[in-house]
Amino acid sequence: MKQAFIVLLLxxxxxxxxxxxxxxxxxxxxxxxxNLKDTTISFIDKQYQKxxxxxxxxxxxxxxLVDDGDTLLIYGxxxxxxxxxxxxxGKKLESWDVGRGIVSMTQLHTGELAAVNQESNEVYFLASTxxxxxxxxxxxxxxxxxxxxxxxxxxxxNFGEGKLSVLNTSSMKIEKEIEIPPSSTGGxxxxxxxxxxxxxxxxxxxxxxxxxxxxxxxGKLIKTLKAPTMPIKFIENEDGIFIASHGxxxxxxxxxxxxxxxxxxxxxxxxxxxLFNGDLLVAGYDSNELYVVNSTSxxxxxTVKTGKGPxxxxxxx
Numbered sequence: 001m002k003q004a005f006i007v008l009l010l011x012x013x014x015x016x017x018x019x020x021x022x023x024x025x026x027x028x029x030x031x032x033x034x035n036l037k038d039t040t041i042s043f044i045d046k047q048y049q050k051x052x053x054x055x056x057x058x059x060x061x062x063x064x065l066v067d068d069g070d071t072l073l074i075y076g077x078x079x080x081x082x083x084x085x086x087x088x089x090g091k092k093l094e095s096w097d098v099g100r101g102i103v104s105m106t107q108l109h110t111g112e113l114a115a116v117n118q119e120s121n122e123v124y125f126l127a128s129t130x131x132x133x134x135x136x137x138x139x140x141x142x143x144x145x146x147x148x149x150x151x152x153x154x155x156x157x158n159f160g161e162g163k164l165s166v167l168n169t170s171s172m173k174i175e176k177e178i179e180i181p182p183s184s185t186g187g188x189x190x191x192x193x194x195x196x197x198x199x200x201x202x203x204x205x206x207x208x209x210x211x212x213x214x215x216x217x218x219g220k221l222i223k224t225l226k227a228p229t230m231p232i233k234f235i236e237n238e239d240g241i242f243i244a245s246h247g248x249x250x251x252x253x254x255x256x257x258x259x260x261x262x263x264x265x266x267x268x269x270x271x272x273x274x275l276f277n278g279d280l281l282v283a284g285y286d287s288n289e290l291y292v293v294n295s296t297s298x299x300x301x302x303t304v305k306t307g308k309g310p311x312x313x314x315x316x317x
Contacts, residue, residue, distance in 0.1 A: 026070060036285075036308075038055075039059065048302055053307060058079060071085070073085075078100060098132060099117070106145045112169070114126070138174065140163075141158060144187055155187065161182060188241065209228035227252045241256070266282050268284045283312075
């Protein structure tokens with residue numbers, strides 16, 4: 001009798017210690033900011049009202065909402081494991097033991113998951129169970145991952161050296177390396193134009209002021225565009241190409257003929273942009289706000305308070 005009581009007590013304590021979060025209904029559209037300074041996630045609806053906020057204990061660097069629209073993967077360079085959450089259940093489901101060093105993740109159009117380990121300078125390919133199926137060595141301090149639409153190629157921007165690695169996901173080998181500026185980060189793959197736009201911070205005392213555009217076929221530099229300072233994020237739609245330069249808090253707009261059509265200061269230290277609800281959303285890392293911008297006029301329509309240090313945006317529509 002005493003043993004049965006202890007077992008029941010342990011089950012009760014275990015159940016109570018499991019953290020839960022406000023549930024996000026499966027039919028709820030949202031824009032979510034991942035906030036680094038206070039390790040929270042702010043969920044915002046299409047009326048630009050805050051739905052809720054999750055306060056996580058993970059020292060995360062980023063997250064990936066997989067294509068089922070419900071499973072959220074939270075990762076970080078200092079995290080030993082990837083945390084797997086269900087939005088609709090409002091709880092953590094499991095952890096994937098992949099080791100420290102994960103700084104970026106993406107899902108290929110084939111459904112396969114890819115993760116950058118910056119400590120081992122490798123790209124991991126993961127099954128849906130979290131098992132590591134393959135590791136591919138790339139350049140020093142890999143950071144940004146850009147998959148093509150077919151899922152056949154993965155472009156890896158190596159922050160620690162001037163090299164873009166083009167990884168063939170069928171052979172799992174590097175099929176091409178393109179020379180790019182050191183400390184590059186952020187990119188835009190334009191497959192129809194056979195080009196890739198590369199941003200960056202700059203090296204040493206030289207701050208990056210230009211976007212470098214390369215041919216994906218030849219690897220040669222096609223041209224550069226001025227977008228000071230530190231252009232690191234790119235978004236394209238029918239209105240043009242938007243660039244966030246976080247060193248100057250500038251948002252630039254270029255048309256499809258490479259001509260600058262607009263520029264404006266938006267937010268404080270904008271690291272991230274996404275399209276949502278027909279608008280352009282800009283996350284101000286130092287202002288702790290999300291800026292809702294008309295993608296045609298470039299005017300700020302409204303602002304939404306987020307957690308501290310919004311660093312990444314996730315969209316579900």
